[in-house]
Amino acid sequence: MKEEKIIKQVSVFVENKPGRLAAVTEKLYEKGINIRAFTIAEAGDFGIIRMVVDKTDEAYKVLKDAGFTVSLTNVLGVEVKDEPGGLYSIAKALGSANINIEYVYAFTFGKDKALIILRVDDIEKAIEILEKENVLFKGKVD
Amino acid sequence: MYWDPNVEKMPLKDLKALQERKLRALVHLAYEYSPFYRRKFKEVGVNPWDIRGLEDLSKLPFTKKQDLRDNYPFGMFAVPTSQIVRFHASSGTTGKPTVVGYTSNDINIWVESMCRSLTACGVSRNDIMQIAYGYGLFTGGLGFHYAAERLGATVIPISAGNTQRQIELMKDLHTTVLACTPSYMLYLAEYASNNGVDLRETKLRMGIFGAEPWSEETRKRIEDKTGIQAFDVYGTSELSGPLFTECVEKNGLHIWADHFLIEIVDEDGNLVGEGERGELIVTTLTKEAMPLIRWKTGDITIMEEEKCNCGRTHPRIMRILGRADDMLIVRGVNVFPSQIEHVLMQIPEVGEHYMIILDRAESGLDEMTIQVELAEKAFSDKVSDILKLEKRIAERLKSVLNVWAKVEVVNPGTLQRFEGKAKRVIDRRKI
């Protein structure tokens, strides 16, 4: 049952050269894979694309076959409450349990749903906390 | 196993006495028959009678690559062309070409030297040797070819390139020994595994790699990846192609002292102390067509005169650390690309291919960038992990090179692969 609480993020290493980003999205587009969330973390000569897609395994395979360095990363989705301080209370709950948030990005899907994607250092413990807070997203992204 | 045990195990004292006799003969012959050497000797005021023993060698001038260019094509020869049975030539990427001639004795000594070497590293008549060095004017292919045949081994003279066919023939003809450059071996191993061929399942048991400097770490990588034994080979087109290999001890290459006299000198041309690195200088004691006296090879190495565990008394040189002219000067510090390779090979998170890029900043300071491929298993979705890896590599490089380099990791498979000599340095500095 754990699997459904965890979202598989596709992480791709890209050199900071023109056309690399476009090459990644083009490969996915060709296979009819939809990107639901997308962010890129840059560091000078390289960057890491992080994304959530509808057909994860297929995306992994197509990028790997195209010669990209790809990995699947376990991340968590948190349903954002439509009120100020929503993220703050989550961060505080995780923080007081000594869980580090490695990175965060936003994610909208469906008609009106908005999620925050969290990458944490202790995913098991984070699931426990977030379930207690009743904010953990469960289900499949498509 | 020895090819010529009486000579290979000759006591060092006798070997040196033999060298002295041959050296005395050489200087007289060169003075008599080579206008080039007569002129050179006169320039420094030395007479053949001044050269009595090995300690007199340093009275003689060096012979340099430029001398070969200046005297192209026949000015270096000490015999009439009617006695020459073969020419080898190099195209000279930086100027005029050079040509080397061989009498039939010269060819014989070349083949005999290589037979001793191949036997020393374990090749026998039962082996099937695939020669993936270039054939033709380049000495690599033919040098291996004739020695392997004289040994009684089976030769596959495939020459360089066409990796698909190399692997096909290797499987079909049960190749046991492969001779090629180390960078081509890495390329071939990668190509094989990408195409579903496990080299461990072939009969290939050893490789003899040379024509470019490589490191102990590259040896380990090749051996771990393919399960073969990897040996170093040395020779230069001017001395004769491949001549010397490591013996089974893998602790230096035996230089056949009855034919070649070696010295190691520093940048000023003075002999270095025991065990110190410097440029390899070779005097050919028995070459007839084009004797070379104190030939500056341009290769940096260390000499070892201790008797080897294999029983051979002939001195050894350690693997070539780099070319004197490959030496990069970065912010006034001497850097050999082989040192960089050495460091990178010890870091499992990166691959074996790399590029060195040199730039000069507006401030006038040199900037060295090392590009290296990120190993698949080392990829992390966290930027900080990759930055940490780059930093760790940069620190290791600094500790060895004494100069900082910027490290850039790139996608696996994206750096250039070299089938022949690797050209890993891009120098964009404007002097």
Ligand SMILES: [Zn+2]
């Ligand atoms: Zn030995």
